[in-house]
Amino acid sequence: MAWSFHERAPVYVQIADRLRNAILKGEYSPGEQIPPVRQLAVTAAVNPNTVQRAVGELEAEGILVSRTTQGCYVTEDAAVLARAQQNAAKKLIADFARQAGELSLDRDTVIHMLQEEMTDECTGM
Amino acid sequence: MNVLECKNLYKSYGTGRYVLENMSLSLPAGRIVGLLGPNGCGKSTLMKTVAGLLMPDSGAVSVAGTPVGEETKALVSYLPERTYFNSWMRVGDLVEYFADFYRDFDSGKAKGLLSDLHIDPSDRLKSLSKGTKEKVQLILVMSRRARLYLLDEPIAGVDPAAREYILSTIVGNYDPDSTILITTHLIADVEPVLDEFxxxxxxxxxxxxxxxxxxxxxxxxxxxxxxxxxxRCSANC
Structure with missing residues (x-):
């Protein structure tokens, strides 16, 4: 199934986001090899050079480590993964805060609603 | 060496208007390039000229360093905007036909792609829908190991699911030595597979x-x- 992309960001950024999320969700474990660029390109129906650029971004972030001629692996450095998780959470919360602000809700109401939502989430309701 | 080199091409159809006017273009190897433009801007004319089916009025075209002519037909795999096969032929006949014609044709690959798209090699072309005929033609063209692929509107007539499959096939065919030039109006569908436009x-x-x-x-x-x-505005075109 080809991946779909929205219009607001470059395709390579969206691929990097998607791979980063897959790693943070544990779809790929620390030390595990991710599929080769070519295979990802065919699955996603995306240009291989664009996929390579996304992989390059994740290498620069330290989330992926390439071993020459052996492909790319998820880092085993727990600190790097923890930082990536923090960054992803920060971004999510910043988006949420901005959108909540646009609804002109007061801060306490939003925090209260968020707490309730997360309690429901945890108890599986 | 560039896979495609066009220098100062002029082409008219005798109407006093140039369809291509002093057109120059270089494409290196290993690229998937989208050639995008409004109807009638000369995309198909350019492709036919590179495929050696039209003679330019003046200018030079070469493929992998060889001036376009008989020899470059072995280097260029061209998907025309219309199907040109005889309707009485069976799909399997066409696979053999292509294998006879082109040394770089991979019959095994063609058969694999046909089976992925559930196309029966014993079907006659005249019994196939327009979209299926287009799929057959694209499969034949992509089953060659050419240096330059010219795909004129490869996905226009096929359903969205097959479109995805075709784009994946194009990506899977990626080879650092060859280049793929695609024209299309379905820009949003094709954008992710392009290196350049x-x-x-x-x-x-x-x-x-x-x-x-x-x-x-x-x-x-x-x-x-x-x-x-x-x-948007014709003054720009």
Whole structure:
């Protein structure tokens, strides 16, 4: 199934986001090899050079480590993964805060609603 | 050495108007390039000229360093905008026909692709739908190991699911030694598979070129949105 992309960001950024999320969700474990660029390109129906650029971004972030001629692996450095998780959470919360602000809700109401939502989430309701 | 080199091409159909006017273009190896432009701007004329089916009025075209002619037919795999096969032929006959014609044709690959798309090799072309005929033609063209692929509207007539499969096939065929030139109006579908795009206005004028991701980064627009903007007013074309 080809991946779909929205219009607001470059395709390579969206691929990097998607791979980063897959790693943070544990779809790929620390030390595990991710599929080769070519295979990802065919699955996603995306240009291989664009996929390579996304992989390059994740290498620069330290989330992926390439071993020459052996492909790319998820880092085993727990600190790097923890930082990536923090960054992803920060971004999510910043988006949420901005959108909540646009609804002109007061801060306490939003925090209260968020707490309730997360309690429901945890108890599986 | 560039896979495609066009220098100062002029082509008219005898109407006093140039379809290609002083057009120059170089494409290196290992690229998937989108040739995008409004109807009648000369995209198909350019492809036919590179395929050796039309003679330019003047100018030079070469493929992998060889001037276009008999020899370059072995280097170029061309998908015309219309199907040209005899309707009485069976799909399997065409696979053999292509294997006879082209030394670089991979019959095994063609048969695999046909089976993925549930096309029966014993079916006659006349019994196939328009979209299925187009799929057959694309499979034959992509089953060659050419240096230059010219795909004129490869996905226009096929359903969205097959479109995805075809785009994946094009990506899977990626080879650092060969280049794929695609024309299409379905820009949003094709954008993710492109390395580069060329916006072609009337008379074959290249108005804009670059990578799709650079367009998104610099303008905040998708390639499709930029196309609509560039070609909105006819004064620009």
């Amino acid at each position: 060329l916006f072609m206005g009337y008379s074959g004028k290249i108005l804009r070129a670059g990578t799709a991701d650079a367009v998104r980064e610099e303008t905040g627009m998708s390639l499709d949105a930029l196309f609509r903007e560039v070609f």
